[in-house]
Amino acid sequence: MDGCALNDADRAELLRLEEAMWRPETRFDMHFQQRYFAPDFVEFGRSGRVYTREQAILRLPARPIRCQWPLRQLVLRPLAADCVQIIYDSWVINEAGALECAHRASLWSRGPQGWVMRFHQATPFVHGQEMP
Numbered sequence: 069m070d071g072c073a074l075n076d077a078d079r080a081e082l083l084r085l086e087e088a089m090w091r092p093e094t095r096f097d098m099h100f101q102q103r104y105f106a107p108d109f110v111e112f113g114r115s116g117r118v119y120t121r122e123q124a125i126l127r128l129p130a131r132p133i134r135c136q137w138p139l140r141q142l143v144l145r146p147l148a149a150d151c152v153q154i155i156y157d158s159w160v161i162n163e164a165g166a167l168e169c170a171h172r173a174s175l176w177s178r179g180p181q182g183w184v185m186r187f188h189q190a191t192p193f194v195h196g197q198e199m200p
Contacts, residue, residue: 069184073144079144085104085183089104090139104183105185106184106186109124109185111188111190114190114192136159136161147175149178154178158190169193170190172190175188177191
């Protein structure tokens with residue numbers, strides 16, 4: 069990578085990994101979580117709760133995740149040669165059929181084993197207040 073520019077392979081891999089965090093077959097797979105959550109991973113959840121890596125790995129959904137695809141307003145922002153922020157809006161339909169929206173940000177870093185997520189934050193918003 070030249071400076072902070074992302075090559076096509078890194079861009080494709082990061083998009084694949086971020087989307088995998090939303091797919092039940094990967095997001096709630098113990099091997100996937102252990103591989104892609106960094107040892108110091110922290111999440112600020114949509115609920116306002118803070119989750120450690122261990123809590124995030126053990127946490128199962130209270131309800132089925134039905135995320136609308138594609139992830140909206142998705143932008144990859146290289147911060148350094150091996151550090152990328154991904155921002156987007158999520159639109160999730162809960163079990164009652166209600167729409168839950170959140171502005172989201174993930175920090176990914178590349179180490180010897182490849183890309184890992186170090187941080188994730190979700191901030192709820194009301195439909196109609198999407199990112200510009």
